[in-house]
Each structure stands twice: as structure tokens, then as C-alpha cells.
Amino acid sequence: xxxxxxxxxxxxxxxxxxxxxxxxxxxxxxxxxxxxxxxxxxxxxxxxxxxxxxxxxxxxxxxxxxxxxxxxxxxxxxxxxxxxxxxxxxxxxxxxxxxxxxxxxxxxxxxxxxxxxxxxxxxxxxxxxxxxxxxxxxxxxxxxxxxxxxxxxxxxxxxxxxxxxxxxxxxxxxxxxxxxxxxxxxxxxxxxxxxxxxxxxxxxxxxxxxxxxxxxxxxxxxxxxxxxxxxxxxxxxxxxxxxxxxxxxxxxxxxxxxxxxxxxxxxxxxxxxxxxxxxxxxxxxxxxxxxxxxxxxxxxxxxxxxxxxxxxxxxxxxxxxxxxxxxxxxxxxxxxxxxxxxxxxxxxxxxxxxxxxxxxxxxxxxxxxxxxxxxxxxxxxxxxxxxxxxxxxxxxxxxxxxxxxxxxxxxxxxxxxxxxxxxxxxxxxxxxxxxxxxxxxxxxxxxxxxxxxxxxxxxxxxxxxxxxxxxxxxxxxxxxxxxxxxxxxxxxxxxxxxxxxxxxxx
Amino acid sequence: xxxxxxxxxxxxxxxxxxxxxxxxxxxxxxxxxxxxxxxxxxxxxxxxxxxxxxxxxxxxxxxxxxxxxxxxxxxxxxxxxxxxxxxxxxxxxxxxxxxxxxxxxxxxxxxxxxxxxxxxxxxxxxxxxxxxxxxxxxxxxxxxxxxxxxxxxxxxxxxxxxxxxxxxxxxxxxxxxxxxxxxxxxxxxxxxxxxxxxxxxxxxxxxxxxxxxxxxxxxxxxxxxxxxxxxxxxxxxxxxxxxxxxxxxxxxxxxxxxxxxxxxxxxxxxxxxxxxxxxxxxxxxxxxxxxxxxxxxxxxxxxxxxxxxxxxxxxxxxxxxxx
Numbered sequence: 001x002x003x004x005x006x007x008x009x010x011x012x013x014x015x016x017x018x019x020x021x022x023x024x025x026x027x028x029x030x031x032x033x034x035x036x037x038x039x040x041x042x043x044x045x046x047x048x049x050x051x052x053x054x055x056x057x058x059x060x061x062x063x064x065x066x067x068x069x070x071x072x073x074x075x076x077x078x079x080x081x082x083x084x085x086x087x088x089x090x091x092x093x094x095x096x097x098x099x100x101x102x103x104x105x106x107x108x109x110x111x112x113x114x115x116x117x118x119x120x121x122x123x124x125x126x127x128x129x130x131x132x133x134x135x136x137x138x139x140x141x142x143x144x145x146x147x148x149x150x151x152x153x154x155x156x157x158x159x160x161x162x163x164x165x166x167x168x169x170x171x172x173x174x175x176x177x178x179x180x181x182x183x184x185x186x187x188x189x190x191x192x193x194x195x196x197x198x199x200x201x202x203x204x205x206x207x208x209x210x211x212x213x214x215x216x217x218x219x220x221x222x223x224x225x226x227x228x229x230x231x232x233x234x235x236x237x238x239x240x241x242x243x244x245x246x247x248x249x250x251x252x253x254x255x256x257x258x259x260x261x262x263x264x265x266x267x268x269x270x271x272x273x274x275x276x277x278x279x280x281x282x283x284x285x286x287x288x289x290x291x292x293x294x295x296x297x298x299x300x301x302x303x304x305x306x307x308x309x310x311x312x313x314x315x316x317x318x319x320x321x322x323x324x325x326x327x328x329x330x331x332x333x334x335x336x337x338x339x340x341x342x343x344x345x346x347x348x349x350x351x352x353x354x355x356x357x358x359x360x361x362x363x364x365x366x367x368x369x370x371x372x373x374x375x376x377x378x379x380x381x382x383x384x385x386x387x388x389x390x391x392x393x394x395x396x397x398x399x400x401x402x403x404x405x406x407x408x409x410x411x412x413x414x415x416x417x418x419x420x421x422x423x424x425x426x427x428x429x430x431x432x433x434x435x436x437x438x439x440x441x442x443x444x445x446x447x448x449x450x451x452x453x454x455x456x457x458x459x460x461x462x463x464x465x466x467x468x469x470x471x472x473x474x475x476x477x478x479x480x481x482x483x484x485x486x487x488x489x490x491x492x493x494x495x496x497x498x499x500x501x502x503x504x505x506x
Numbered sequence: 507x508x509x510x511x512x513x514x515x516x517x518x519x520x521x522x523x524x525x526x527x528x529x530x531x532x533x534x535x536x537x538x539x540x541x542x543x544x545x546x547x548x549x550x551x552x553x554x555x556x557x558x559x560x561x562x563x564x565x566x567x568x569x570x571x572x573x574x575x576x577x578x579x580x581x582x583x584x585x586x587x588x589x590x591x592x593x594x595x596x597x598x599x600x601x602x603x604x605x606x607x608x609x610x611x612x613x614x615x616x617x618x619x620x621x622x623x624x625x626x627x628x629x630x631x632x633x634x635x636x637x638x639x640x641x642x643x644x645x646x647x648x649x650x651x652x653x654x655x656x657x658x659x660x661x662x663x664x665x666x667x668x669x670x671x672x673x674x675x676x677x678x679x680x681x682x683x684x685x686x687x688x689x690x691x692x693x694x695x696x697x698x699x700x701x702x703x704x705x706x707x708x709x710x711x712x713x714x715x716x717x718x719x720x721x722x723x724x725x726x727x728x729x730x731x732x733x734x735x736x737x738x739x740x741x742x743x744x745x746x747x748x749x750x751x752x753x754x755x756x757x758x759x760x761x762x763x764x765x766x767x768x769x770x771x772x773x774x775x776x777x778x779x780x781x782x783x784x785x786x787x788x789x790x791x792x793x794x795x796x797x798x799x800x801x802x803x804x805x806x807x808x809x810x811x812x813x814x815x816x817x818x819x820x821x822x823x824x825x826x827x828x829x
Contacts, residue, residue: 310715334717348715351708353776362705363716365698374697417716 010073012037012202013089013171019066020053022434027053028064029226033204035171040193040203042213042234045223046246046462046497051206052094054223055175059091060084090169092177096160100149104142105131108163134162139188153180161189165196172196173204178212179297190216208295210239210501224248239503240494247464247493255469256445259452262288262472266321266456267307267338267425273315274302277480280316284425284456289447291471291488292460295500299480300460301343304427307458308340309333320424334363337424341414341431345407349414352403356395357384359402360416367420387416392442408439415446423455430461444470464493478502527820528771528781531813532788539795546798554677560790561679562587562738562745566754567761567768567782568690569734572727574765574777575694576706578633580731582622583761585644587739587754590615592648594740595657595749604665611743612736618644619732623725641758648751658748669744679741686737690779693730703727707776763814764789770817788813 011034020028028050035041045051056062060080069076071087078084084091098107105124106114108131115130117123128144135142135158142155151159157180164172178186193203193216205217213220214234222229222245229245263286271279277299284290292300306313309327318325320336327333330340342348350359361368361380368380384398391412395405402413411431418426428447432440447470451457461467467474468491476483476499484499498504539547546552566583573580590611598607618640625636671678694700702723705713714720739754746753767788768781792813796806 308715329719330715331717331719340715342715347709348711351705351712353708354704358701358705361701362713362718365701365718369698372698375701377696 009036011035011070012072014070014073015054015058016068017066018054018057018064020057020062020064027226028057031223031226032228033221034231035202035204036219037170037202038197038200039218040197040205040216042217042220043204043206043223044208044210044213044220044242044246045229046464049223049246050226051223052175053226055091055093055173055204055206058084058089058173059093085167085169088170090164090167090172092160092164092172092174094175094179096156098148098156098159101147103147104135104144104151104159104162107148107159108134108166110163112166130166131162134166135159137165138162138192140185154182154185157181158185161192165192169201171202171204173206175206176208177205178207178209186212208501210242210503213242214239222246239501240498243494243497243501247497255466256441256448258472259448260287262286263454266454267325268319269307269316270318271316272303272306272313272318274299274306274311274480275314277302278482280477280482282475282482282485284458286454286456287451288472289451289457289459289470291467291474292458292477293462293464293467293474293496293500294460294477294483296462298477298500300477301429302480303477304340304429304458304460305342307333307425308338308427310340310342334421337422338427339363339418339421339423339425340427341411341418341429343429343433345410345414345434346403350402350410353401355399356388356393356402356405356413357381357398359413360384360387360398360420363417364420383420384416387419388413390419391416391446406439407434408443411435411443412439412446415443423450423453426450426455426457428457428459428461431459432461432463432466464496468493468496476500476504525772528767528784528788528817531817532784532791535788535791535795539791539798542795543798547795552794552798554675556787556790556794557680558677559794560786561677561683562742563757563760563764563789564683564783564786565686565741566735566738566757567764567786568687568779569737570731570761571690571765571768571777571779571782572694572700572703573633573731574762574769575703576724576727577710578626578724578727579637579762580619580622580728580735581634581637581758582618582641582644583731583735583738584755584758585641585648586615586618586732586735587742587757588750588752589618589644589648589651590736590739591743591749591753592651592657592751594743595661596651598662598665599657599660602662604662607665608668608740611740612733615736615739616729616733619735620725620729622732623728626728627721627724645752652749652751654751656748656750661747665744666747667744669741670747679745682737682741686734687779687783690730690734694779699723699726704776760789763810767814767817770820 013035015033018028018031031050031054033054043051053062057064057067058078060078060083069078076087078087099110105127109127115123115126132144138158138161140158142151142158148156148159157177161177177189181189196203207213217234219232220234220242221231222242224246229248265283266286267284269280269282271281273279280303294300305311309330309332312328320338325336346352357380361384366372368376368383370376381398388398393412393416394409402410405413431443435443447457459467459470468488471488474486474488474491474496476486476496478500483502484504566587570580570583593614594607594611597610598604622637622640625631626633667678669679673681694703702713702718706720706723710720738757742753743749764785765777765782767785769775769777771781771784789810792810793806
């Protein structure tokens with residue numbers, strides 16, 4: 001805690017000692033937040049710093065393990081969305097939470113009493129009128145009769161924003177509200193924010209865009225690793241020092257040393273295009289770990305998915321060891337030795353309800369069968385046991401269901417799936433997310449070992465410490481394209497993060 | 507980290523009930539009926555009767571277990587069974603060949619099942635909608651082919667053996683049932699295909715990302731379900747020694763009920779063929795016992811529904827506890 005400046009008057013909302021764990025991983029470790037009446041307050045931090053969890057606690061979506069909360073100086077509790085609303089909180093979440101089949105008006109008034117007409121039926125005309133008025137206040141016109149699913153991302157966002165503003169709240173919480181807005185729409189949003197501020201309302205503004213914070217916010221709270229690091233007036237700081245606060249100074253985590261040096265080029269990616277974002281080109285060498293950094297939504301996952309055949313590339317080409325490589329489905333990529341450890345371990349990596357051994361065997365069934373038809377259960381047990389041992393899996397038995405393991409051990413099972421293969425390129429998307437520190441080191445060790453065996457490794461991670469601790473080179477992505485490719489020699493987080501924010505040249 | 511906390515924490519009375527409750531319920535049913543009618547219910551003749559009666563349902567239900575293990579559903583089972591019976595009789599009558607007739611019926615089932623799979627896996631229709639539509643259309647085909655009447659003229663006498671004959675003391679239909687159930691068990695529990703079915707049922711996206719052709723496997727499941735339905739329809743046709751355009755209709759809901767009941771037995775909430783067989787026997791014993799007691803058949807239907815709800819509730823409690 002440093003540089004704390006307390007605003008005058010009773011805070012309109014005050015959170016102290018907020019603790020929250022998810023399955024043994026501590027997302028928030030005593031975070032605090034204090035909002036003054038009539039201020040625009042920025043909340044910043046790296047991906048995974050705990051901002052979203054903090055907001056979900058305020059919205060009553062996530063129940064904290066411990067927290068003291070005061071609203072207008074009086075002790076309060078938030079156990080549900082209704083509680084939050086009663087306390088005068090209104091939210092624009094990152095996920096817009098619109099009903100896709102409903103029109104704009106129904107979405108704007110969702111959860112609020114619809115205007116009633118004859119026989120207590122919904123008065124459609126009045127509903128549309130009020131919704132148009134709410135949108136007009138934002139200075140935008142959105143087609144009223146079109147289902148939300150068919151609106152543009154920006155129109156959807158404006159609908160969600162209009163919904164938040166029709167609440168007569170005292171605190172408006174906005175989680176990345178400008179992520180999908182055009183410049184004109186952003187300006188209108190800012191105009192509304194100033195009006196709200198002039199009316200004595202408080203705004204908590206979460207954004208990755210530092211320029212926005214410096215143009216509209218009065219104070220800023222910085223979070224890092226689930227804790228509140230500092231809380232200061234925006235005019236007393238600058239982007240560089242804000243970034244330093246977000247990173248922190250401790251690089252406590254240790255990483256296993258490299259076991260080998262990069263060799264020949266294994267994969268060349270040439271102008272690879274996906275549905276969104278700019279085409280991407282780079283080369284990956286055998287035994288190399290290429291870190292991919294970037295803010296949320298910068299296109300890291302979509303790049304890895306296209307390389308692994310999970311989604312189809314829309315253009316460009318790849319050469320794998322000099323031969324054309326154009327996977328149309330995961331199977332194509334796997335056959336060529338390009339495998340993906342996906343971002344969402346539970347949704348994409350594992351069949352949670354099935355035993356560990358079956359999960360490890362899943363990509364290797366052809367090899368673990370007789371005549372390609374009947375399971376060779378002895379071979380399956382032996383090979384799964386071998387793979388589990390080499391990732392140092394801690395489990396009661398291989399018959400245990402994958403869903404019963406801790407996050408770290410689940411991730412080890414996902415790695416074990418690919419150990420039986422001759423892997424040319426290993427694509428890792430957030431390999432240590434939700435993994436505790438001890439298991440993390442073991443996963444890093446597995447990554448190093450696979451590199452030493454000659455695989456080229458692409459490591460996409462929002463944890464910069466991890467990227468800098470492991471990567472030979474760091475590719476920074478921004479808005480779906482490559483912002484910079486940096487040699488990891490004397491590279492620091494500040495430099496990487498500046499590139500992430502598009503401020504690399506400064 | 508607590509690697510094994512969840513797994514070990516769940517051994518208790520509730521766990522035992524979930525695992526063995528369905529089998530226990532089956533035993534309880536048998537005991538109750540035996541006590542109420544000790545002279546009739548537990549006799550060898552009656553037991554044989556129950557199993558014999560259950561044969562067609564067991565064949566259809568075993569095959570549909572495959573589709574349901576991937577999380578899909580097949581409403582067209584009954585309609586396919588009816589049409590397969592009609593085709594079998596028509597071809598037999600036209601050619602005079604029993605074998606050719608049965609083969610045609612079976613192939614029609616396989617083809618229609620594959621068509622369902624095509625709609626669901628490649629056309630991305632929901633299984634419920636797709637098979638509701640094919641059920642309706644196939645029902646129409648059967649009515650068209652028969653003109654809405656029952657076919658019984660000039661069926662070769664030898665066709666009786668399948669549904670009515672015996673091999674020693676064992677009915678031929680029961681042998682067919684045993685072979686089908688065993689084949690489905692091997693396919694689901696001991697082959698690569700079965701492993702893929704279960705993986706898709708657990709998490710289709712993770713399975714796809716593991717390099718498995720999810721669509722092809724789902725299509726295979728539907729094709730086998732269609733084949734099983736056709737076999738059930740052919741046995742039923744032989745038993746009735748006539749082809750009625752709606753003879754197979756009751757199979758659909760009963761097969762689904764048997765799979766649901768079975769999914770509550772031994773393993774949590776996962777369809778598997780052993781459970782399905784138990785489900786078929788529960789339905790069979792229930793119907794037989796209530797008939798012996800002279801329970802009104804409308805009341806029987808209400809009780810059957812109530813018992814399915816009870817069984818699924820008991821296993822459903824486990825699901826809620828987990829989350």
C-alpha cells in the first residue's frame with residue numbers, strides 16, 4: 001500500500017478484506033476498494049488480477065469467502081443481484097447478458113416492471129417509447145424490432161449500457177464497456193458518464209485502455225494477484241508508472257532452466273488469417289518456446305485454434321518442416337504432430353466424467369486397439385500409466401474421474417494426452433490458468449522437456465511472468481495482429497506490456 | 507491440493523442408494539409380487555413368459571442406448587420397427603424368401619437410422635426435432651405401403667420360428683435378444699467406437715479437439731439404433747405373424763424409459779446396456795405383476811410413469827449434490 005489518497009467525505013461504497021477462492025486457487029486475497037460520491041473511479045490490473053471477480057462479488061454473482069462492505073458508511077451485504085440493485089448498484093458486464101431473441105426494448109427493461117396497459121398486459125407502445133428515450137439519451141438509435149442476436153456488437157453494447165442507465169442507481173459499474181464500441185459511440189458514452197458524474201453519481205470504470213482512464217477518470221485503483229496495490233488520483237500518475245504498479249516488482253516465481261537451444265525452423269506461418277483480426281506471420285524453430293503475449297481479446301486464442309485445426313483459417317498458409325500444412329479439423333493437425341492444449345481445460349481439454357486413463361487414451365485410440373476396433377485395455381493401462389508418471393500426476397488411481405482432480409492435476413492429464421505422440425508443434429493456451437504454484441513448476445518442466453525433445457512450442461499466456469520466464473522470443477499481439485516480436489534477452493514486463501497497449505514505440 | 511476430496515467424500519447411504527437403488531427396487535418389485543401371488547408370479551413358466559415378452563423391447567432399447575450415450579435421442583425407434591416389419595412381410599410375400607425379407611427389413615432400418623444420423627450430426631438439427639420429423643414421415647410410409655391395414659396373407663409358415671419358436675426350452679426371440687444385448691455390450695464397453703460414444707456424451711468439444719470425428723461416430727450410433735429398431739420390429743412381426751403399420755409404436759417410449767431407468771443403475775446418470783436390460787426387466791415385471799393382480803391397464807400406465815419419475819429423482823439427487 002502506497003500513495004493512498006483518501007477522498008473527503010464518507011465513501012459511497014467501501015470494501016475491505018475481500019477474499020475469494022475457486023477450488024483451492026485464491027482469486028482475491030484481501031482486496032479493497034473505496035468509491036467517493038460523484039467520482040469516476042478506474043479499476044486496472046493485468047488479466048487475472050481479480051478485477052472481474054471483484055465486480056462479480058459486487059453484483060452478487062459470486063459469493064465472497066470474507067468481506068466487509070459498507071454502503072454510505074453503513075454495513076451491508078450482497079447475497080444476490082436483487083441485493084445489489086437495492087443498494088443502488090447498476091452493472092454493465094463484459095458479457096452483455098442480453099436475451100438474444102428479445103428486441104431492444106424488452107432487453108432494456110429486462111428484470112424491471114414492464115409498463116402495463118389494459119388487462120395488465122404489456123403496453124408495447126409505451127415500452128418502445130421508454131426504450132427509445134433511454135437510447136436517445138445515449139445519442140444512438142438502434143432498430144427496436146430486431147432481435148438482439150442480429151444487432152452489431154456495438155449496438156448490443158449500447159443496449160446493455162442503456163439498460164444500466166435506466167436504473168436509478170447511485171453507483172454504475174462498467175466492465176470494459178468500450179471493448180466493442182466505435183469511436184463515436186465511445187464519445188457518446190463518455191458524455192453520458194460526465195452527465196451522471198455531474199448529477200452526483202459514482203462510476204467504477206474497468207478498462208485496459210489507459211488513454212480512456214487518463215481522459216475521464218478521477219481516481220484509479222490498481223489490482224495485482226488478487227490484491228489492491230494502490231489507490232491514487234489519476235492526475236498524480238502517468239501510464240508508465242501505472243503499468244509498473246500493475247506488474248509489481250516481485251518476480252518471485254522460479255522457472256526451470258532451458259534444457260536445449262532452438263534448432264531449425266519447424267513451422268512457418270505466412271499471413272494466416274482468421275475470421276477476426278489481421279493476418280499473422282512468424283517462424284517457429286524446433287526446441288524453441290515462442291511466448292505469445294497480449295491483452296484479453298488480442299487474438300491469441302484464435303491464432304492457436306487456427307494453427308491446431310480447431311477452427312478453420314480463412315487465408316494464408318503454413319509450412320510444417322517444409323511441407324504445406326493446412327488443417328481443416330483437429331484430426332488433421334494431430335496427425336501432422338501439431339497439438340493444442342486448449343484454453344478451457346474443463347470445457348475443451350477433458351471429459352470430466354470419465355476416468356483419467358480414458359482421457360489420456362482418447363487421442364491415441366487407434367494405437368491402443370487391436371485391428372483398430374477392439375480396445376487393448378492392457379496397452380491402454382500401461383501407456384496411460386507411463387504418461388501419467390512422466391507428468392508426475394497425483395491421483396488415487398487412473399480409474400479416478402478426471403473431474404475429481406485439482407486444476408493442476410487436470411492440466412497434467414491434458415498434457416499426458418499428447419505425450420504418446422511424436423509432437424512437432426505444441427500449442428499451449430493459458431497452460432497454467434487455475435493451476436497452483438507447485439503444479440505450475442511441474443508443468444513448466446514438462447514444457448521444457450518437450451522442447452528438449454525437439455518440439456516447437458507456442459505459449460500463449462496472459463501471465464507475463466510466465467512468458468518471460470520460459471520464452472526464447474515473445475510475440476506481442478494486439479487487435480488480432482502481431483504488434484511486435486521481441487528477443488527475450490533482457491526483456492522486461494514493462495516493455496512487453498507497453499507493446500500490448502500499443503505504446504511500444506514510446 | 508485435495509486431489510481426491512470429492513471422490514472419497516461421497517461414500518454414504520445416498521451413494522449406496524444411487525448405485526444399487528434401481529437393482530434394489532427391481533428386487534423389491536419381484537418380492538412384493540411373489541408374496542401377493544406366490545402361486546403364479548415366481549413360477550418358472552411365468553418367469554420365462556416375462557423374459558420372452560421383454561425380448562423385442564430389449565433389442566430396441568439396447569440399440570438406442572448407443573444414441574443416448576452420446577447425449578442424443580431417437581424418437582423414430584417405433585416407426586422404424588413398424589416399417590421394417592411391413593417391408594419384411596412385403597418382400598417375403600413377393601419373393602417367397604424369408605431370409606431376403608428379413609434382410610430387406612434390417613437394411614431399411616439401418617438406412618433410416620443413418621439418415622437420422624446425417625440430419626443430426628451433419629445437418630446440425632437437434633436430435634429431438636430430426637427424429638420427431640422422421641418418426642412422422644416413416645409412420646406415413648408404413649401406412650402408405652399397407653394402405654392402413656394389417657398384412658397377414660401368404661406369409662411363409664417358417665417365419666413363425668423367429669418370434670414363436672424355441673430352441674430346446676429357450677425361445678428363439680430370447681436368444682436373438684441375448685445376442686443383440688451382448689453385441690451392444692461389446693461395442694460400447696470393449697471397442698474404440700464405444701469409447702468414443704461415451705467421450706462424446708461426456709464432452710463433445712474435448713473429444714473433437716482430441717482428433718476424433720465426432721460427426722461420424724454420432725452417425726454410427728444412429729445407424730445402429732435404426733438397425734436395432736428394425737430387428738425388434740422383425741421379431742415382433744414374426745410373433746404377431748402379421749405386419750401392422752403401427753405395431754412398433756409402443757417401443758419408442760418404452761425403450762427410452764428403459765434407458766432412463768437403466769442410466770440410474772450402477773453408474774451415475776450414464777446410459778449403459780446392462781442398466782438398459784435391467785430397465786427392460788423392471789418394465790416387464792411391473793406389467794406382468796400388475797396383470798396377474800388384475801390391475802386396470804390404465805392404472806398400470808400411471809404407475810409405470812410414477813416409477814420412472816421416482817427412479818430418476820433418486821439418481822437426480824446425486825447430480826444436484828455434485829454441482
